[in-house]
Amino acid sequence: MRARMAIAISGQQVEFREVILRDKPSSMIKLSPKGTVPVLSLSSGQVIDESLDVIDWALKLNDPDNWLRSNKSEKSLELIHTNDNEFKHHLDRYKYSKRYDNEDPLVHREKCLIFINELEDQLSSSQFLYDDKISALDISILPFIRQFRIADMDWFDSLQKPNIQNWLMKFLESKLFKSIMIKYKKWEEGDEKIFFPN
Numbered sequence: 001m002r003a004r005m006a007i008a009i010s011g012q013q014v015e016f017r018e019v020i021l022r023d024k025p026s027s028m029i030k031l032s033p034k035g036t037v038p039v040l041s042l043s044s045g046q047v048i049d050e051s052l053d054v055i056d057w058a059l060k061l062n063d064p065d066n067w068l069r070s071n072k073s074e075k076s077l078e079l080i081h082t083n084d085n086e087f088k089h090h091l092d093r094y095k096y097s098k099r100y101d102n103e104d105p106l107v108h109r110e111k112c113l114i115f116i117n118e119l120e121d122q123l124s125s126s127q128f129l130y131d132d133k134i135s136a137l138d139i140s141i142l143p144f145i146r147q148f149r150i151a152d153m154d155w156f157d158s159l160q161k162p163n164i165q166n167w168l169m170k171f172l173e174s175k176l177f178k179s180i181m182i183k184y185k186k187w188e189e190g191d192e193k194i195f196f197p198n
């Protein structure tokens, strides 16, 4: 989702292949043996297989709202790092405890709150995480907070965390978010090309 947002705002268009994670096409694994999505294959032969790098690639080509301004600050890079490491680690174990030896999801939910509280604090002085407008920092983190909420919406909505709740809701209701939440059918070899955005 975060890579899609950067591609959309930058005005790039890519040929799009929807992958089912339990049935990854061999052509994808050939490009990127680690087997995670997204994978962006450029006509130059370069393969970009980390979503943060796809964001960077797209915004360095065209960044109409200067989203990359946030990433010049150490604090932003630190938040993205915590999101992609500690927070994602606990989020996965909260959401999918069965896949992780039945670890106690509530222990991991509690650990997630450390980052949630940090964001709540950060959002007490500005509308978005870096300043009063959306930036690369927000789009890098928002999809994960959305997942955290989806794991138990009633519980999340009952928290006394107005800053993060408002920030997330604004995003969920935004044109940007709605425009990238397109469902595609699984790509099969020989399919007609489809494009994102289309």
Ligand SMILES: N[C@@H](CCC(=O)N[C@@H](CS)C(=O)NCC(=O)O)C(=O)O
Pocket: 021, 022, 035, 036, 037, 038, 049, 050, 051, 052, 084
């Ligand atoms: N750090 C990577 C993480 C990507 C990642 O873990 N993607 C998940 C889907 S959201 C995935 O591909 N998982 C592989 C699997 O479940 O087999 C990135 O942001 O690109």
